[in-house]
Amino acid sequence: MITELVVLGLLLLFVIPSVLVYRLQHKIIFAPQYYNRRRLFAEFPDLYRPLELQVEKGIVLEGVVYEPEERSATTMLYFGGREQDSVTLIGKLSLHYPSVRIIAFNYRAYGKSGGEPSEAAYHGDALKIYDYVAGHYGDPVLLGYSLGSNIAVHTAARRFPKELILVAVFESVKALSWARFKPVPRMFIKHRFETISEIPGVKVPFYMYVTRDDGFVPIAQPRKLKARAKEGMVVDYKEYQGYNHAQLLFSEEVTKEIEKVLAK
Incomplete structure (x- = not known):
């Protein structure tokens, strides 16, 4: 009887959560979005220009570049979150940062x-996107939000952007699954997005803006990332309150900080 209870306990504690995470993680991590808000590009063709980038045979990524009326020496390359259509988000980004060139590409799907x-x-596409942007506009400032924070870190660890801005950054999928579910063995996690192992490789100045009221990423995770960063690379680290994961990126306080970075 005791043995049966132990087996049942192990099933409830480890096996069942692990199987659920393994089977559902594709939907949990990726949430492809398409918002039909592209009329902006036709209405203001001098400001918004659609882009295309072939990353491999038969696979083309949709992108867009916002060019301010007065040409800018600064280019910001944006990597978005799991539920964002980054191309249509360019309108909102350009309202907050109207004086800089902004480029965004949608992830596959x-x-x-x-x-x-x-x-x-x-990860592979992000490096190709970076090389395309750097080749046409010079090295950009990277802005990564949520899922995009990992992709921005992966890119910055292999390229040399001007600077790196991380908003709502997380440690890894494993750490998120442990925080939200129960301990899940690494072998059950297909898409790991291990920012914690990438961030020591970043050799450019970067900034981290996080919130204690995230509701998705425990605050211990960005604190751990800050501690793992190469000495002297974290220029600014700020923790906020009163914003959840979805609200942080366009909060007044964070946009003001990002404006300061872009104005350099």
């Missing part, structure tokens, strides 16, 4: 981009 989501594909 998001917006009009082709292909299927995966960690390896997103």
